[in-house]
Amino acid sequence: MKFVFDLDGTICFKGQPVSESLLSSLEKLVGMGHEIIFASARPIRDLLPVLHERFHHYPMIGGNGAIVANRGEIISTICFEDQTIGRVTQLLKKYNVTYLIDSDWDYAYTGPADHPILNNLDPQRRAKKVKLEQLQSIVKILMLTANNMKAAEEQLKNIDVVVHAHGNEGILDISPKGIDKWSGLQQLGVKEGEYIAFGNDANDITMFQHAMHSIMIGHSEQLATFSSEQLVLDEEIEKNLVQRLGEWGDSNIKSEMTRII
Template sequence: MNFVFDLDGTICFNGQPISEKLLNALERLVDQEGHKVIFASARSIRDLLPVLHERFHKYPMIGGNGSMVANHGNIISTVNFQHDTLKEIIQLIDTYHVSYLIDSDWNYSYTGSDTHPIFNSLDPQKRAKNVPLDQLQSFIKILMLTSSNMKEVEEKLKKMEIVVHTHRGEGVLDISPKGIDKWSGLQQLGIKEGEYIAFGNDINDISMFQHALHSVMIGENLQLSPFASENVILSEDVENIIVEKLEELGTMYRTNIDNRSTV
C-alpha cells in the first residue's frame, strides 16, 4: 500500500525537521511492512529536503501542491503557469504592492520580510538562489504574503483559471497552475484512486483525501474534515499517537494485501 504524507502540521511540527521517532515509524512501514511512503507538500522540493533526513531524499516527493514531482532524487515533472495568466498575476502584484515567494523549478524570488513566518523555512540550507522576478526561468508556484488589499487580490485571483488556497491563519494566498493539486501529483507518480492512505491537515490536502482509500486528518480543519476517514487530535502526545496509527494501518493493509494474494 502507498502511504502519502503532507509535512507541515501533519508529521512536521513548528518548522522543525521530522523527528527521528516518526522517521523510524515511516521506515518500518517500508522495511518491515512492505509499504511505500510518499511525501506531498506545499513546499517546493528544495524546501522539502531540509526537514527530511538525507536517507529519505530519494523517496517519491510531490512539491508545490503538485506543481513539481521528484523520484529517486530527481525532479521528473514540473508544471508552469500559462503566459497570459502569469501576466495577469504579475499585474496584480504590481497594482496591490504584493510581497511574495515565487518558486521556479529550483531558484526562487522572495520579497517578504525576514520576520515573516515563511522565511524560516525558505531554503535554510542555501541550496538555491533568491533572484529578481525577471530572472526566474519558470513560474511553478506563488505565495502572496502581504498586500495593500489582500481581499481584492483574492477576489480577482479566483476569477482566473488557477488553483487558489487561502491560509486564513497566516493571511497567505497559495497559488498553483490550473488543474494542479496533490492528487494530480500522485497521478504523475502512477498512483491510482483508492491505492493509498493519506495523512494531512489543511485545505490543500482535500484533493488527495478525496481519492484516497483511507484518510487521516491531523488536528482540526473544518474544510478538510468532511473528506477525512478519521481524525487525530493535536496534543503533546501527537507524535506517539501518529506512530501508533501508522503501526495499526500498516498491519491492517499489509494483512489485506496478504489475504488478497492468497485468493
C-alpha cells in the same frame, strides 16, 4: 499499500525536521512492503531539509503538485503560462503585494524580513534568491501581504489558477491550472483508492478525495468533510502517529479500514 504524507502540521511541526521516531515508523512500513510518498506545499528544495537524507530518494510531490521527484531526481514540473504570469503580476503591482515566487528550484522574495515563511525558506542555501523577471519557470506563488488581500483574492477568480487561502497566516497560495496534490500523485502512477492519505489543510482535499482512507491531523473546517479519521494535534501527536502507523503495519490494511468504518 501506499502511504501519502503532507509535511508541515502533519508529520513535522513548528518548522522542525520530521522526528527520528516518525522516520523509523515510516521505514518499518517500507520494510513490510508498503510505499511512502511525501506531498507538500513546499517546493522539493524545501522538503529536503526536514527529511533525513536517507529519505531523499523517496517519491516526493512539491509545490502542491507542480513538482514531482523520484529517486532524487525531478521528473515533472508544471509551470504557469506566460499570459497567466502577466495577469498575476498586474495584481501584484495593483495591490502592492509582497510575495514568495518559486521556480522549480530558485525563488524571488519581497516579503517582510521577519515573515514566518522565512523559517522554512531554503535553510540549507540550495537555491538562489533572484528577481522575479529572472525566474525561468514559475510553479508556485505565495501572496504574503497586500494593501487589500481580499480584493486581490477576488480578482484571482478571474484568472485560471488554483488558489488556497491559508486563513491563519493571511496568505494566498497559487498554483497553475489543474495542479494539486492528486495531480501530483497521478504523475507518480498512483491510482484512486490505493493509498492512505495524511494531511491537515485545504490543500490536502484532492488527495483525501481519492484516497482509500484519509487521516486529518488537528482540525480544518475545509478538510474535515473529506476526512475518514482525525488525530488530535497536541503534545502527544507524534507518539500517537507512531502508534497508529505501527497498528497499520501489523494489520491487514483492508481489514483495519473495515474496523474503523
